[in-house]
Amino acid sequence: MLRNPSFDIGMHFPNKSQFKEAVIHYGCKLGRKIWFKKNDKNRVRAACEEGCPFVIYASRIDESPTLVIKTMNLEHDCSVDQKLFWMNSTFMAQKYSNELRADPDWSVKGFTAAIQRDFGLEPSSQQIYRARKKACTLNKYDFVD
Template identity: 30%
Template sequence: MYADGDEEQHLRRAPQSDEESTSRRFPEFNHSYDIGTVEFEVGMQFADSSSFRKILKAISIKEGWEICWLKSEKYRIRAICAAENCPFEIYASKMQHEDTLQVKRLDPKHTCSRVWENKKVRSSWLAQTFVEEVKTNPTVPVVSLKATMQRNINSGISLSKVRRAKNKALKILECSISAQYARLWDYATELRNTNPVTTVQIKCDFNALLQRPVF
């Protein structure tokens, strides 16, 4: 772990002035990138702190090291590897005159051993990460889903955690579908407004158990 100040001189640093920053183009993170191919570098830019935290966590899990947040604010984020004496450290902060977050200091080296069961792999994160897989096959067996998850993130996951993740993913999908159905009346109103001669009817049955209409 390194303290702020002169002790951080060994870290790679981004240009400090606007003039120096504008003299070269820095890479911007693109969400279409494959996580396995992303490498952090000084000057790399992210849309906001949420995006930076999300990708840093995903990369740490994929690479097999546990992240420790020393500072996690809207415009300043500093993280290190949780392993004792591992030198990895990264610091990102807001760029001048915009909300973009930029990597300002970086020590990319890891001297730690790979962590197989990463404590940062939680069921909520798994649900968000693999919601599309569950959407494609809602009845996928937990054992099969576990194999898919472990193959993709290179981390060990218990069956109970996979089961919780699947249930949360199904809940996410259910809420998404419910939200879309809730807008049917808005769609119908818009159709009537744009095409006054059009007749629009929405048919549904009321489910007494759920206390809501079923389309």
């Protein structure tokens, strides 16, 4: 689902963190600055910069942790941005941890090329180094019973 996130009214997410992760991935994929305007235990509203009509709103179903999309407008009037708040070393580490597990010696150039291919963004070499370090830490904990 996260490779090409798509949303529909009535779509369910098992919990708030999965919904937010999908919205963040969507924003990074399109190169848009998406912010969470409302974010409490019952609802999440994400919007783009001022004047852009993009909005997506999901709220909990009764007392369960499941969120359902109630309102959305996926149209954008804003421009694509190369500097995204969410496209940080933690996001990159989580996104590419499997690739780094398969090839621990994955070069910085290869990692950068993958990000450029997938997101059309140019990360700094420092971001790549931090992402590799975080991914290694994530992968260590994956193997612990």
